[in-house]
Amino acid sequence: MALLPILFITALSLFLTPAQSQLSLDYYHNSCPRFNQIVQDTITNKQINSPTTAAASLRLFFHDCLVNGCDGSILISSTPFNSAERDADINRSLPGDAFDVVVRAKTALELACPNTVSCADILAVATRDLVTMVGGPYYNVLLGRKDGLVSKSSYVEGKLPRPTMSISQIIELFASNGFSIQETVALCGAHTIGFSHCKEFSSGIYNYSRYSQYDTQYNPRFAQALQKACSDYQKNPTLSVFNDIMTPNKFDNMYFQNLPKGLGLLRSDHGLYSDPRTKPFVETFAADQSKFFQAFGKAMEKLSVYKVNTGRKGEIRHRCDAFN
Structure with missing residues (x-):
């Protein structure tokens, strides 16, 4: 070995x-x-x-x-x-x-x-x-x-975690499972790939307040593009947008680079950069991809052994979708 x-x-x-x-x-x-x-x-x-x-x-x-x-x-x-x-x-x-x-x-x-x-x-x-x-x-x-x-x-x-949660709620949820704030932010970096359905962030881009159609934490041009992309989401609930619009199919630190520019998609994304508890980690991961990768890898190693069953606790299923 x-x-x-x-x-x-x-x-x-x-x-x-x-x-x-x-x-x-x-x-x-x-x-x-x-x-x-x-x-x-x-x-x-x-x-x-x-x-x-x-x-x-x-x-x-x-x-x-x-x-x-x-x-x-x-x-x-x-x-x-x-x-x-x-x-x-x-x-x-x-x-x-x-x-x-x-x-x-x-x-x-x-x-x-x-x-x-x-x-x-x-x-x-x-x-x-x-x-x-x-x-x-x-x-x-x-x-x-x-x-x-x-x-x-x-x-x-x-x-x-839900996309509408505040950062305090997300921190509390992960803390209850034994994860630090740094580990929580690193795991949120999973949003560097994948997409979210329009209904998950529609409240932030349509009729947001008396003073603005969209949440002002969005980059204005990005918010307008999202409004167009999601215009029929009520008729078509499958409409979605990439979480990272810059490199959507590549696992990298671009997600964190997007947040200071107002290019975060979800309420929780905006919160990571605006909350003083999480912002320093966002800035660190945005500036240094290797630090993000190191933190993400360690957090995933920790998550992967969370409350596992071993020995006689549990079974080896014959089929993954049904108990033996």
Whole structure:
């Protein structure tokens, strides 16, 4: 084993819970030797054919981990007897590409090594590999998660950040999960890829106040362009705009560079730059992409082991959308 993974494991072991300490970088080395290659092949084909897959998977991973830990519970389909997480109001707009890439990888892995790899591990690694594929940082993902046995839409409310939240609410939400303000801002940098539906920011660009049609934190020309782009959003709720209009398909620090220019899309984006608690980190990440990548990678490593199931807690699902 290389020196870097050894140092990583040694440092990480200082704050891992007993469940998390059962994870390892080479968990499937013997039981499924082609695990990494199969996931890599799957995500490469999917991303090439559907360039929104990286952003979709990153969002799906957040929505999985922040609710009940990184246990793949977001992947479960509802039944007549249970309304699952994916059918909570905030999750209904999750793109199908992310679910599809996990299903494809699971199908290939079941052929190669049946009943061995969890859906939670697939989602964690696929997300990392997709982020790296579109230019983002490589970060370590410990493996050995088991899939959760519970998925209820009623558990979702209040666990996920909404675009209309104030920065204080977002800071409080992430702090309740053990994340610092710096880590919170770094994770918000995920908005450097992907898009948001017009309905999520329409209140900021139409009839904002008695004195202005739009929130004055927007660059005026940007606000006017958004008004045109979203003019039919009430008739067509699928209308959307890239979160980063400058380099929408590249994971970089342009998102942070956009914020001081009034080119943030959501209320929470504007808040990151206007709030004195978060502004210094926005400025640091805007000025130095390597610092953003380092902070994002460490925050993702931390998020990826949040409340994981290991050992006898959980299962290895035969299908990612249904309990065994």
